[in-house]
Amino acid sequence: MNQERFKQQLVRDREWLRSLYEADSVSKGNRFLTYSSDSQIDTLAKFFFFISNGEIKISKANFEKLTKRQLSLIRKTFEAKSALRRFLASDRQTKVSKLRKLLPVMPELLFTLFNL
DSSP states (O other): OOHHHHHHHHHHTHHHHHHHHHOSSHHHHHHHHHTOOHHHHHHHHHHHHHHHTTSSOOOHHHHHTSOHHHHHHHIIIIISHHHHHHHHHSOHHHHHHHHHTTGGGHHHHHHHHHOO
């Protein structure tokens, strides 16, 4: 995956990602996911791909807040390029439902992006 192109996508979707990061409740985060564009969802998925492959680091404290179920979902869905391709090719409803499972820890996952 081209990192330069991904950086451009992060810049393009930074306000949406910040809104998701700063959402003070799961229901508010859910609204941001529901009304997001397909490209915003894809950018978030690619961000999780880089986290799951260790190219973007998250702090140990934030990592420890993830449950085994959430870690399993991230690894299963985003770790391999083929899994990421399947996720990106899936329908919008499937994408949003998988990402909703990560809403309780979304601030911890996005922390690195906004606090460097």
